Amino acid sequence: xxxxxxxxxxxxxxxxxxxxxxxxxxxxxxxxxxxxxxxxxxxxxxxxxxxxxxxxxxxxxxxxxxxxxxxxxxxxxxxxxxxxxxxxxxxxxxxxxxxxxxxxxxxxxxxxx
Amino acid sequence: xxxxxxxxxxxxxxxxxxxxxxxxxxxxxxxxxxxxxxxxxxxxxxxxxxxxxxxxxxxxxxxxxxxxxxxxxxxxxxxxxxxxxxxxxxxxxxxxxxxxxxxxxxxxxxxx
Numbered sequence: 319x320x321x322x323x324x325x326x327x328x329x330x331x332x333x334x335x336x337x338x339x340x341x342x343x344x345x346x347x348x349x350x351x352x353x354x355x356x357x358x359x360x361x362x363x364x365x366x367x368x369x370x371x372x373x374x375x376x377x378x379x380x381x382x383x384x385x386x387x388x389x390x391x392x393x394x395x396x397x398x399x400x401x402x403x404x405x406x407x408x409x410x411x412x413x414x415x416x417x418x419x420x421x422x423x424x425x426x427x428x429x430x431x
Numbered sequence: 432x433x434x435x436x437x438x439x440x441x442x443x444x445x446x447x448x449x450x451x452x453x454x455x456x457x458x459x460x461x462x463x464x465x466x467x468x469x470x471x472x473x474x475x476x477x478x479x480x481x482x483x484x485x486x487x488x489x490x491x492x493x494x495x496x497x498x499x500x501x502x503x504x505x506x507x508x509x510x511x512x513x514x515x516x517x518x519x520x521x522x523x524x525x526x527x528x529x530x531x532x533x534x535x536x537x538x539x540x541x542x543x
Contacts (some may be wrong), residue, residue, distance in 0.1 A: 352531045361433065361521055361534035362474070407474065418464060418487055419532060423473040 320345040324422025341408035342390040348410040356405045396426045449510040452538045455531035456524030465504040468519040512542045
């Protein structure tokens, strides 16, 4: 089955700087890669996703890049703000037949004011 | 509000007991997934139901079971509870054309 590794497990960034979280996956058939943000006491919330036919996707301060050859994808957050502090999870799945999402172990991002 | 409703939000129970967690998916979503999140751990897949049928099982203990009813809500039953079962339990739903999941706010289970 799919295995997703995520690094780093914790990340502290000065407010206004950029943050990068990286994930690798094992199943070359995976073709859908979402990122979730989990705030304290809440469920994970989808913040951005990318499909395998795209190399990069941006949404305001958030971007995701995908390298299918190397089987890794990254989340980039620019101009970080205190409200970006949360746990971020990457995930991967083969989008066929309602396959399940396999999640990385999470990155606790702390923005230092 | 994500549209996925989980009840109860908190549950405290004793070892050896049985509890039922409930999930109502987003309107129109046929798939329900259950995940367990232990303290400082990632999201571990338990089970997936699609339109009433079990589709996939993950690392779900034999003491745990689930079902999805005709109205598409789902229940996760946890029995013979142990201290180690204390965790957040999330359900998520997805639709036919929707790639990602929508998560509920979870049920925090504490076994004492």
